[in-house]
Amino acid sequence: MNIQQNISLKSYNTFGISVYAKRFISVTSVYELQQLLKIEKDVFLISGGSNILLTKDIEKLVVHIDIKGISIDQENNDAVYITVNAGEDWHEFVLWCVSENYGGLENLSLIPGNVGTCPIQNIGAYGAEVKDTITKVETLNIETGKMVQFSNAACKFGYRNSIFKNDVKGKYIITSVSFQLTKNTHNLNSSYGAIESELASKKIKKPTLRDISEAVIAIRKSKLPDPKEIGNSGSFFKNPVIQKSHFLNLQKKHPNIPSYPVISSDTKKSDTEVKVPAGWLIEQAGFKGKRFGEFGIHEKQALVLVNYGNASGKEIYLLAKKIQKSIFKKFEISLEIEVNVI
Numbered sequence: 001m002n003i004q005q006n007i008s009l010k011s012y013n014t015f016g017i018s019v020y021a022k023r024f025i026s027v028t029s030v031y032e033l034q035q036l037l038k039i040e041k042d043v044f045l046i047s048g049g050s051n052i053l054l055t056k057d058i059e060k061l062v063v064h065i066d067i068k069g070i071s072i073d074q075e076n077n078d079a080v081y082i083t084v085n086a087g088e089d090w091h092e093f094v095l096w097c098v099s100e101n102y103g104g105l106e107n108l109s110l111i112p113g114n115v116g117t118c119p120i121q122n123i124g125a126y127g128a129e130v131k132d133t134i135t136k137v138e139t140l141n142i143e144t145g146k147m148v149q150f151s152n153a154a155c156k157f158g159y160r161n162s163i164f165k166n167d168v169k170g171k172y173i174i175t176s177v178s179f180q181l182t183k184n185t186h187n188l189n190s191s192y193g194a195i196e197s198e199l200a201s202k203k204i205k206k207p208t209l210r211d212i213s214e215a216v217i218a219i220r221k222s223k224l225p226d227p228k229e230i231g232n233s234g235s236f237f238k239n240p241v242i243q244k245s246h247f248l249n250l251q252k253k254h255p256n257i258p259s260y261p262v263i264s265s266d267t268k269k270s271d272t273e274v275k276v277p278a279g280w281l282i283e284q285a286g287f288k289g290k291r292f293g294e295f296g297i298h299e300k301q302a303l304v305l306v307n308y309g310n311a312s313g314k315e316i317y318l319l320a321k322k323i324q325k326s327i328f329k330k331f332e333i334s335l336e337i338e339v340n341v342i
Ligand code: EPU
Pocket: 124, 125, 126, 127, 223, 224, 233, 234, 235, 237, 238, 239, 258, 277, 278, 279, 280, 281, 283, 288, 300, 301, 302, 303, 338
């Protein structure tokens, strides 16, 4: 087992924050992971590093999950069942699905991170959530070293949420995720406003999976910073859900305040609550595009905090706190941080 000493984690987190791991190991198989856990259980896991803000050096053994491999378990005329190991890059997997004409993930193109972490926060974008294609999640119980499967229902998926962020947080390591995707008849989801206009601008009337994927890539590139160029972790906050009565009061003062219906798991619209885009609130509070030396708020999407190169995690965290305070003062809304702050 190759445990390295004093490794910078800068290239292991999309925020590009330079903190150090006292000890670091990359594991490439479930077997290796099981052997490691026999010796040391209190470890710090890192995968694609796309949803963490590192504010200090890591004292625990850092385990980088680098287990690769994609296998087709079963297929018929309508569907294909695929299992993907945790260390596969999410976007490369989506592109592979699009090239094979497997449908269901095309709206989730260009999301940074690895496959193993997609169920944790139930990644979602442009009208799609990954929960709608996941059949099961295979995990390793850290305490017992045994494999445990979670069915889709057992994952208790919600908006940017799952059991892995709540009841069983820190107890299991996700080793693979299985998906059910469409083969011949796809349920294309192009109704999201920005996708519709992107397709219209290209005069595409009957989009293919590739057309949708390309439209999403173009939209994301136009709004969101590429972590390879500017460090970031995508949306830093969740879009808050507020009482409708509160929303109606805010609307009197801010007639342009946008909102989305809150949809429950049985696809019913809530009568009492609405979701408000945090990016709008942050922009109204005057933060959009503000730069404070090495860190700031992205100029095209106020939900995204950025590291221009040498910011510390603490500085970014303090900026997030300042934004939360300001939004509460202005709108009486508590913004919840979506990224894991370490
Ligand atoms: N808005 C502003 N100012 C901004 C940003 C947004 O006024 O700076 C307004 C827009 O005008 C629009 C609304 O907010 O009316 C929604 O904006 P957008 O469509 O960009 O989506 P979002 O709600 O800001 C969510 C996800 C994104 C995902 C997009 C597209 C969350 C926390 N974020 O953002 O996810 O890509 O929808 O589906 O739900 C991510 O998680 O890393 C991420 C980028």
